[in-house]
Amino acid sequence: MEFGLKDKRILVTAAASGIGRAIASAFSADGARVHICDIDAAALRTCSADLPLAGASLADVSDIAAVDALFAAVEENLGGLDFLINNAGIAGPTGPVEACAPEEWRRTLAVGLDGTFLCTRRAVPLLKAAGGGGIVNIASTAGILGYPLRSPYDAAKWGVIGLTKSLAMELGEAGIRVNAICPGSVGGERMERVIAAEAKARDWSLDEVRGIYLKHVSLRSFVAAEDIANMVLFVCSDAGARISGQALAVDGHTESLAGKPGGCVKPRKQADERSSGKQPAPRWTRSPP
Numbered sequence: 001m002e003f004g005l006k007d008k009r010i011l012v013t014a015a016a017s018g019i020g021r022a023i024a025s026a027f028s029a030d031g032a033r034v035h036i037c038d039i040d041a042a043a044l045r046t047c048s049a050d051l052p053l054a055g056a057s058l059a060d061v062s063d064i065a066a067v068d069a070l071f072a073a074v075e076e077n078l079g080g081l082d083f084l085i086n087n088a089g090i091a092g093p094t095g096p097v098e099a100c101a102p103e104e105w106r107r108t109l110a111v112g113l114d115g116t117f118l119c120t121r122r123a124v125p126l127l128k129a130a131g132g133g134g135i136v137n138i139a140s141t142a143g144i145l146g147y148p149l150r151s152p153y154d155a156a157k158w159g160v161i162g163l164t165k166s167l168a169m170e171l172g173e174a175g176i177r178v179n180a181i182c183p184g185s186v187g188g189e190r191m192e193r194v195i196a197a198e199a200k201a202r203d204w205s206l207d208e209v210r211g212i213y214l215k216h217v218s219l220r221s222f223v224a225a226e227d228i229a230n231m232v233l234f235v236c237s238d239a240g241a242r243i244s245g246q247a248l249a250v251d252g253h254t255e256s257l258a259g260k261p262g263g264c265v266k267p268r269k270q271a272d273e274r275s276s277g278k279q280p281a282p283r284w285t286r287s288p289p
């Protein structure tokens with residue numbers, strides 16, 4: 001697929017692996033000049049060796065000084081900016097809100113929401129100087145729906161979508177489009193690791209865990225990182241020139257997040273344990289309404 005983004009100047013945050021790497025790779029393949037950042041030095045080196053990048057910075061997006069240094073490097077390497085892709089975001093803790101440590105809450109929002117703000121505030125003057133461009137924030141279907149037992153992540157992603165909508169209004173006159181892309185669960189090696197860990201922790205089979213993840217996705221499949229990258233490039237291309245202020249899901253249509261393994265107990269197993277007289281092992285359950 002070609003998107004006509006040759007020589008566009010792009011910054012992708014948290015792009016040494018995962019979805020960010022797929023986005024950086026797709027921009028590079030389209031002829032764009034790409035700078036990335038990440039906190040993982042080894043992964044940054046591997047990514048720089050694999051992809052024809054214009055630059056790579058070791059930077060934590062939640063650190064004001066590190067973001068300042070990142071943008072100094074971007075200006076030096078790219079001589080300006082056409083698109084900022086705010087991809088950084090961490091999963092945060094899984095569990096009931098009363099068990100969430102304030103530091104975990106703050107860290108989840110610091111990376112996912114503050115990091116988006118810190119990079120955006122440095123990018124906007126460059127985008128204005130370029131005469132327009134865009135910001136794409138990688139949110140999540142969790143930014144559209146409620147997500148029991150993942151409240152810090154959910155709050156960060158709702159915040160990202162709120163920021164997206166406000167900035168689209170604030171920056172539209174300057175020709176800057178601001179959109180959020182909302183991935184569903186991304187399949188592949190990482191997802192298989194999540195499924196394996198979940199299966200082990202709950203003594204469920206891999207298929208049972210996978211089935212619960214897929215049950216509430218209309219297309220009954222995970223998405224690929226490349227699906228997300230394609231959507232990012234589309235909204236940055238001329239074909240997406242009239243798209244702004246949107247939260248676009250690429251997720252096979254997530255009907256609900258309430259049934260994900262983190263958000264439910266498996267009733268059959270508990271019933272089996274009760275009938276065998278065994279005390280059910282403590283599990284996360286959803287709080288009563």
Ligand SMILES: NC(=O)c1ccc[n+]([C@@H]2O[C@H](COP(=O)([O-])OP(=O)(O)OC[C@H]3O[C@@H](n4cnc5c(N)ncnc54)[C@H](O)[C@@H]3O)[C@@H](O)[C@H]2O)c1
Nearest residue numbers: 014017018019038039040060061087088089140183185186
């Ligand atoms: N993977 C999914 O299923 C999924 C689903 C919905 C939304 N998302 C969102 O997509 C984005 C990317 O997710 P992913 O699964 O590829 O992530 P990931 O966990 O694979 O991490 C990608 C990269 O982020 C880097 N990183 C972590 N904290 C950072 C920080 N503070 N500053 C800079 N870099 C940092 C890591 O070192 C890693 O290289 C996130 O915003 C995530 O919330 C992911």
